[in-house]
Amino acid sequence: MNSKSLKLIYNNSILGPIILFAVLFCIPLVSSSNYLFSILTMIGFYALVCIGLTTLTGYAGQISLGHAAFYGIGAYSSAVLTSTYGLNPWIAIIIGALISAVVALIVGIPTFKLKGYYLALATLGFGIIVYTLFKEFSSITGGSNGFFGIPPISLFGYEFITDKSYFYLIWVFVFFAILFTRNIIHSRIGRGLRSIEGSEIAADAVGVNLMNYKLQIFVLSAIFASVSGSLLAHYVSFINPDLFVANTSIFFLIMVIMGGKGNIWGSIVGAAMYVLLDEILKHYVPLLLPNVGGQFEIVFFGILLVLTLIYMPDGLVPRFEKLMSKFKKKTPTNGALQSTISVNATGGDNK
Amino acid sequence: MLKVTDLHTHHGYLHVLNGINFELSEGELLAIVGSNGAGKSTLLGTLAGVYRPSSGSIEYKGKDITKQNVQKMVSSGICLVPERRQIFSSLSVKDNLMLGAYHRYRRDHKKVHDEYEEVLELFPRLKTMLNRPGGLLSGGEQQMLAIGRGLMANPKVLMLDEPSLGLAPLIVKDIMQILRKLCDERGATIILVEQNVKAALKVADRGCVLAHGQIVISGTSQELLNDPKVQEAYFGKMEAAKV
């Protein structure tokens, strides 16, 4: 009974992720468009960063406007270590993640004493500093000219070159990131974190070391961003500092908030929305308004963003879940079904 | 003047006011006493338009004002002097008073200045410190300032939330006398919420005891003062005080 009710609270079956990946990995059967795969790969890169960021924003209640820095540290670590020093890409990814973790730790200790807008500004400042350093240390990073010739990643002799191969690679990472993060959320650590969001003062009173947890999650999210950056570097084979400007950080946060902060699915939906919205606007805006340039798309994007947040401040996924549960409650059901629904609605899958 | 019928207010899941009924006529001073958490402040807040009642009605001069917001309440003449004084600490005494007349300042510029003098007559102590920031005043002076600021709104109904809080007995006495004076000389209608039961009932015309969001005892202040149940209510030996 206990193990069963444990499941009920935590609903920690890996069914959700598995369905997602089953669907995703079926796509190659239906379509072989490289364009589609490159889009999905891009979504994967963003999603990996967002999973970390959403944990930080939603569960630890901390905002970060500097995650592009870790994304960049990962990318440049991989680039420099593999091209300049000829290391194995996988080792480079790990070293990059370690560097990001250490930087996150050093930056995080003083930063997370700050709150709200101050925290936002501090992380923004950190991001801008790192970006400037990418630009200025041109002997290592290639400066504004960018860094060329990053070799593709390989595994057991298989070289990842095509879009499809990177599509598989990044989504496998996303899959494990989801599992890892979900496991954390549905554990002592996760409860500690969520308690911060629920009531900081009460979290303190039950012995949750706030600072420590905020830091741990910050480091974790930095590692995710770093790994994503590393993989991106191998995928595009050319990087320059402009990929990691403050705007990139802001857009990561936009994805998280649009999807629904504190919701792992939200981060994937947010990343997907961001990329797809762009492609859709690119496709339909010229149809509606011929002879206008990309700037109309930017305006449309901005307006949609603002409206979404005004009317759905919690983001898409939580709103969707609320609607779904409302819908389910409206349908007349017998008592037994009712109770499972309420358990599901309260269960941890979405939290 | 003011008629409250079956008023209910919720704070989230908490049912704070649980059916309040009372009537108040012009020039009357009503004291509401009761222990912490009984719902006194919520009652005043609801009357002042700070909280939305979940049901029930408030009638003022025969007009239903239940759904009015704070700004409308102030303009129609109902003003709350909040708990812990809540003065504007960085603004001067004069500015604090003037802001009390915010809702009519532009219309009655001149009249406001006249009344400002009148209010100062009522609180001579404030006269000597007009340019001092409100935050530097002593507790008693701040309370006088808060009352004065409330009066500047030219209210027909003035509500005070625990004006004696943290004040020395002598000052409490002063303040209570001023309130009495307001009723007697200016015909103001006052609702006074107090924990200091004796001080409040001594100046009030009528009083009522609030417990668990309901009025459990009411009567003239003399009746209440002599009622042993009132004293007991404070020490919880009386089951009647509980629902």
Add this chain to the structure above:
Amino acid sequence: MKKVFLSLFVLMTMLFLAACNSDNASETKETSTEPAKEDSATTEPSGDGEPIKIVGIFSSSGGAAALGEPELETIKMLVEEKNAAGGINGQQIELITYDDKSDQNQAILAMKKALTQDEATVVIGGTISGNALAMLPLAEQYETPYISLAASKQVYVDESGNARKWVFKMPQDDQLAVERILQYLKDKNLTKVAWLNVANSYGTGGHDEFKKYAPEYGIEAVIEDEFEATVNDAKPLLTRVKKENPDAIIVWGTVQESAVVIKNIRELALEAPILASHGIATEQFIEVAGDAANDVILPTGKLLVANSLEDSNPQKDVLVSYSKQYTDKYNKPASTFGTYAADGFNIAVKAIESKGTDRAAIRDFIENELGEYIGVTGIFNITPDNHMGLAPDSFEMVRIQNGEWVLEK
């Protein structure tokens, strides 16, 4: 309201899927120029159904829009003209264009779409170096000729110094502009100079070339520094320049930041002659810099001084006619950036004319058989070792005088 928005987003996903599926069908409507469509109706009997697909990827919005716009307009104009004249060997050209918003990720996605979805015969574009550099590995991977409009030398030369197989580049190397400036300095015997560049890839690219070639011309930099693209006031930096008292000051940047720096140089009353990069060779610079623009000397393509060229100059006709065509159509002066697109398109057309739509054959043609090609930008001599093929003489030194471009002798 909330439901409305939710349904909106569901709708969006469906729209995207629709967009994906209908790509080939709707792309024509979406991006090719309107006349192309009309023409395809009129010329249908003559050709076999398949049009020739040329994809253009430009930064027509975002930071580099000022560069990308004339490129887009030029190529639209030329495609229209060509299709009206019956297309290439009777086949219509289908032009598909993408706006990369001056963003590298967008450029990659657009290039992917061009190569895999549209299956382009030739890709022209990449307005800024960062985007071109991000796009070119894909061209190599999908073995499609790619004609780049970005300036950096790295675009057509790989890390080991060899030409990239599938990439050709239209604009002059920064190296050529730098060498032109150095030659000028040497001629005028101005040997101690201050070098200032904008802190982006354009600026540092120029700086690298300068460091490399300055010693060859006997030029010495007394101070080398950079300024931000968003600079508001460069006087702090210039106080250091002033202290070094250089013979000449080189300001290497694009319009806005160069204008600010050059204005500041005038304000600080630095007397040394100012040399600027070819990146400011637009009317806009004169407008923004105002009086400060006077006596600024810079290398530029011949377009700006087309009418002052001697009639014997083989490029004169091409230049004048391009300039006239563009101005007539868009009612504004032609820009150097448009010339890159024009040359790129014309070279591609030449190749397709002689080799059809076989990608490898087109590439080989451009590399080996094009020969000396008189373009708008300059005279190209593309060889297997040099996929750009321009020489320093494709630049003229020009002095700005009272809002006019005057050939500097």
Add this chain to the structure above:
Amino acid sequence: MSNKRPILSVENLTKVFGGVVAVDNVSFTVEEGEIFAVIGPNGAGKSTLFNMITGVLPSSSGNIYFQEKRLNRKKPYQIAQMGITRTFQNLEVFDNMTVIENVMTGAHITMKTNILTAGLRLPSVRNEEVKTMERAMEALEAVGISDLAYEIADRLPYGSQRLLEIARAAISNPKLILLDEPMAGLNSEESRQLVEVILKMREQGMTFLFVEHDMETVMSISDSIVVIDNGVKIGEGTPEEIYQNPQVVAAYLGDEEEEGVEAYA
């Protein structure tokens, strides 16, 4: 009750807020296993006192000892880890979690899982989770709301949220539980239920320190009472002693002739 040992002693504790003395030189000692009440009129400084004991506010001067260890300058979570937990006057349940998760969070300090083992979900983690859940269920049963275990805490009625807070405070086996106005907002039925819970826990050896306005409860369940008015301790003793203390009566009913009620400016 025979061999009383002090568990918490407060010595000359003072808190000054920008010139205003909120708590003035207060001392008292709580013995192991007793129910100790702090009472006083609104604004007397009780909450400030609580906040100092739990480390939310630093004290201006004076000392707090818990089982002979000095608590001053300890962070709230450190104090919790030492064995003092609390409930809150304005409920502070984790409203984004289910009831049972709330209680399991209370068991935080008794668990060992770290971020790495949690992420990998090692068998030991799973074991610990199951055990904690069982304990949480027991704690919920003890306060009588186990039937609500899978509800989101936010959706609980007020009274149940109070009980939940107590279950959450009790699950980590603390030595001392601080209750901040536990009866506020409860109806009489709920109050009675809560009193029962407290008495039962006391029997199991728990010590309680609480602030309360509901005098009925205070008088009926406390072993000792301290009365604070305007930050000053004005009385101490058993409920009977307090009831007969004229100073205390004055503080509550406001007799202006009474001495000893210090004025504040």
Add this chain to the structure above:
Amino acid sequence: MELLSQMMQLLFSGLTLGAIYALIAVGFVVIYNVTGILNFAQGEFAMLGALTCISLVNNNVPLWLAIILSIVIVAAIGGIFERTALHTARKSSVTTLIIITIGVSIVLRGAAILIWGTQVQTLPPFTDNTPITILDAVLLPQNIWAVGISIVILILMMYFFNYTFVGKSLTACVVNPFAARLMGINPEKMSLFAVIVSAGVGALAGTVIAPISGATYDMGMMLGIKAFVAAVIGGLTNAPAAIAGAFLIGILEAFTEGLWSSGLKDVVTFTFLLLILFVKPEGLFAKASGKRV
């Protein structure tokens, strides 16, 4: 002597930069104080002000009138922005609000491209711009305008908040919003008013900087961020402190650029910011008062 003149030059540059940051920073502070929202679109007001003014001047409106008109127009845009975005979303979390204001700045920037394109435009200097030489350092009249206007605005602001009834009502809203409501002060009206005022001041900043560095659609972002930094360094709740912070940042940037490296200017600025945030998060010049932090 040469060193002295260099220092003077750097000081002039720093003061000019500081003056522009100050005008935008004041807007941040006013909006933040009244609404509790940090408006990340603040820099865009400067951009809109500059470009509107240029368009008007190009259409033969006299400069002084163009400046006034553009301030009015941008203030109106600010008002619309407050009503449509800030007001409707005011109860959202800090994070959501940040993204909303960023979203608005994206819209404004995009709209600016549509209207004005991406090209740089310039405004003639307010007065004849013959350089003045002081100790071998060059000072331009436009720079004096910039500093002068920001000082005048500072004085006006202080006068407004301390000596006018509306100003005092605004202060009351900041000091004690609850009591202000009880006095019948409508915080929503005040919030609208605050956004309008800061949009107007932002627009003025834009018109001041346009003759110095030209104006483009994307000038707002960095200006906004720097002004934000200045406001935080000074103390976010206090307008004079924010202005002091702005001048400090301006001077710091000028000296870093003049004596060390312009590329690392931002690193120095933001490192300084982080240090302030870590050591003295309430700001360098903030008085310890009971205001929001």
